[in-house]
Amino acid sequence: MAISKSNTSLELYRNRSKFKWVVLVVSIVISLVSIYYTNILVGQLRAREEKLISLYANTLEHFANQESDTDMNFIFEEIIVSNKSIPVIVTDEIGKPLDSRNIPKADRAETKKERDKVLREELEIMEAQHEPLLVTLRSGDGSITGYQFIYYRNSDLLAQLKYYPVVQLLIVGIFGMIAFLIFNYSKAAEQNRVWVGMAKETAHQLGTPISSLMAWVEYLKSDEKMADQEIIVELEKDVERLNMITSRFSNIGSEPLLESTNIFEVVNETITYLKKRLSTKVKFSISCFPGKELEANINISLFEWVIENLCKNAVDAMGGEGEINIKILKANEGHVVIDISDTGKGIPKSMIQKIFQPGYSTKKRGWGLGLTLVKRIIEIYHKGKIYVKQSDINKGTTFRISLKS
Ligand SMILES: Nc1ncnc2c1ncn2[C@@H]1O[C@H](COP(=O)(O)OP(=O)(O)OP(=O)(O)O)[C@@H](O)[C@H]1O
Ligand SMILES: [Mg+2]
Known part of the structure; x- marks a missing residue:
């Protein structure tokens, strides 16, 4: 089945925005899976660290309450000395540090005072993270002689x-x-x-x-x-027209010269030319404020092309019957604006962003290049602006061009 051209270009744009959504959704899913998996890892590592510390406390308790037990010393070595990642502080029952492990800042301290200060600060952090573990000290007959606490915090790896x-x-x-x-x-x-x-x-x-x-x-x-x-007269006119087309293309293909030009005269000439070729059911009007003498820096042949494209689109939107109103206004700070309004079918709000993209067209025979060219001429070659100022469905559309005067 043949697919009409306008359908294929519309599809291209729909697919492009669909593709953006697919990429976004896939990225979000990857991120969520990554966060979920890392959370599982963090949970497992925390559980392991807690187990290790509890083993650590039991070992300390065991060795504190035993006479020297050379057979078991290797266990002490394995558990206490091999802990090289979890920061630990052992305190007496009133919280005075007795020993510490894996706290490089404390090891680097030069004086005892400095070391105590570091350990006190560390104790606060540890207390906020985990309940300290209790070690009960007993004498040979089993009676309790005192207590110690083991404070610890997450290893750097876990953090x-x-x-x-x-x-x-x-x-x-x-x-x-x-x-x-x-x-x-x-x-x-x-x-x-x-x-x-x-x-x-x-x-x-x-x-x-x-x-x-x-x-x-x-x-x-x-x-x-x-x-x-x-x-001969008609032939001369056609040759002139062909010359103008060549000049438009050669201007687009190079850095065009801009000259201070009377905008009303250029617009009026373009409209006069267009009127002869369009249906008489299209009424044109031009108004200027404050007067017809407004000038702007333009390249005449490219600017005429812009007006022609906008008017042709307006005529298409009105189905060949309606009014085209052009207003030339002096704006603030040395700017001239040109508003081109029609009484056509309007542009849906969701499409306004897309009409300037190459290939976007709702017409059977449209290439969707007219407005791309217009935008390029105004924004790149004239450093001006063009946008849809207003559009209402079945009422009409106004395009605004803003140029430096
Ligand atoms: N004045 C307007 N009123 C309503 N819709 C408009 C108007 N101007 C442009 N459009 C919409 O914007 C689309 C793109 O316009 P553009 O001039 O870029 O391409 P086209 O007119 O479809 O094709 P061509 O390349 O022949 O100009 C049009 O197909 C139309 O749907
Ligand atoms: Mg067009």
């Missing part, structure tokens, strides 16, 4: 692992953003090259037949029998 998903998300996010920017930049650069290349080539290709046509017109004009015939 780092807790922050790992955040760091991971941050890195993935930054990477994604950079990739997105590079992708957009390279896409814009590629589009630029295509526009400039195609425009230059078109202007170049048109050049030869137009020069030849011009020579033919001159030749015919020099013939007395032909000179005053209407056909």
